[in-house]
Amino acid sequence: MREAFQGELARLGTALRDMALFAADAMRDATTALLTADLDLAQQVLGRDARLDVLRDESEEQAHTLLALQAPVAGDLRVVLAAVHCAEKLERMGDLAAHVAGTTRIAHPGRVVPAELEDSFVELGKITTGMADRVAEFITEPAEGVFPDLERTDESVDEVHARVLARITGPEWSHGAASASTLALVARFYERFGDQAVSVARRVEYAATGSLPRG
Amino acid sequence: MREAFQGELARLGTALRDMALFAADAMRDATTALLTADLDLAQQVLGRDARLDVLRDESEEQAHTLLALQAPVAGDLRVVLAAVHCAEKLERMGDLAAHVAGTTRIAHPGRVVPAELEDSFVELGKITTGMADRVAEFITEPAEGVFPDLERTDESVDEVHARVLARITGPEWSHGAASASTLALVARFYERFGDQAVSVARRVEYAATGSLPRG
Incomplete structure (x- = not known):
């Protein structure tokens, strides 16, 4: 019984790791699509998102079965x-990547990000997908120090996010209100993606150590 | 054992109902603060939010105990x-109300919402707090028809939200990019609040009927 339980648990862990990798890939592709106005790639990200819903449902069902049969x-x-x-949060990370892709699709063939903010969005994409990759690893191999590390990384997401907001609300902004409001939302999608990654890691840390770290 | 279980479950339901009412009150006060630039009230909403985190933790603990002792x-x-x-989503609804209050605080003594959009934000506040009140009732007395009703109500939130976005990204917008980007975010807080209310109701519906309705 105990052995079967551990096996089932490992299988659940693998499913969650796959979800995290899936979310990382989605945000990576969404960022590329955003910065190159690549409609095909944006559509792919949007089309793939339903897969993460299925994986979430499957993980929940697995957890449900484990609780019912093994108590x-x-x-x-x-x-x-x-x-x-974690399954719920990882699914949400996929939604946020899909929102970035959706914004790209709506703007097409126009570009969402003006040249002066490209570097910031490259950075947002790089840091947040790196966080999701790190979370994927952390899920199957919880190691000390990863959670606080992810929290620190999330602070740098917040910094870039704040920098973008300062830019679009600043006196030198020359791209108008529509562009500013779209960019405020897109920047927020990245910021929330980072938050969710931390929040997954917090749950993993709690599961591994028994004490819930506060954000 | 069975009776004790039902008693504990009822207690958990009451705790969740209280969380929903708390979130409704938070959004109601946050909306008043937003529309009247009331700094005191905004601070109150922000100060009260930690309470919802505690209620979430308590609900989780209760659920944990129920699972461990009663299997x-x-x-x-x-x-x-x-x-x-539900506890997680209700806590998030409180966060979103706090974000509305936080925006009010940052803008103070300025006003976030220009006169021409006041009606829309009154409406967003009214509909979404109404949804949270409805969810509170639904949690302790699940009745047929409430879930699809809430889904329809959420569609009207989406409509007002889309109207606000069209306004701030439209050619006649005269309040600049900073105002537009702030309003895009605030409108999104309401929209997400409505989504979360539906998502709580979906879980309640599933718990009551055994089949998970898809949004």
Whole structure:
């Protein structure tokens, strides 16, 4: 029974890791599509998003079955509940990548990001997808120091996000209100993606250590 | 055992209902603060938000204890897992109300919403807090027809949200890019609040009927 439980748990962990990698890929492609106004790639990201919903449902079902059949307690119960939370958050990360892709699609053939902000969005894309990749690794191999590390990385997302906001709300902004409001939303999608990555890591950390770190 | 379980479950339901009412109040006050540039009220909303985090933690703990001590299966397990999801989403609704209040605080003594958009934000506030109140009732007394009703109400939130976005990105917008980007974000906070209310209701519906309605 115990061995079967551990096997099932490992399978759930693998499913969640795959979700994190999927979300990382989605945001990576969404960022490329955003910065190159690549409609095909944006459509691909949007088309793939339903897959993450399915993976979330499957993970939840697995967790449900584990709880029903094995009635885990203490640390094991904590891990299964953490998995349920993580699946939800990882699915949301996919939604946020899809929102970036959706913005690209609406603007096409126009470009969402003006030249002066390209570097910032390259950076947002790079840092946040790096976070999702890191979370993927952390899920199957929880190691000390990863969670605080991710929190620090998220601070740099917040910094770039704040810089973008300052730019689009500043006196020198020359691209108009429509562009500014679109960019405020897109920047927020990245910022939320980073938050969710931290929040997945927080649940993994809790499952591994038994104490829930506060953000 | 069974009776004790039902009692604990009812207690959990009451806690979640209180969270929904708390979120409704937060959004109601945040909207008043937003539209009247009331700094005190905005601060109150921000100060109260931590309470919802505590309620979420307590609900989770209750659910955890129920799972560990009673090892529910089938419908009972479904209800406890739904409660865990709902607690997380209700807490998030509080965050979104706090974001509205935070925007008010930053703009003070200025006003975030120009006269021409006041009606739209009154409407957004009214519809979304109404949804949260409805969800509160639905949690303790799940009734047929409430979920699809909430979904329809959320469509009207999306309509007002789209109207606001069209206005701030339209050619007649005269309040500049900074105002537009702030309003795009605030409108999104309401839209997400409505989404989360639907998503709580979806979980409640699933717990009550055993089949998860798709949004």
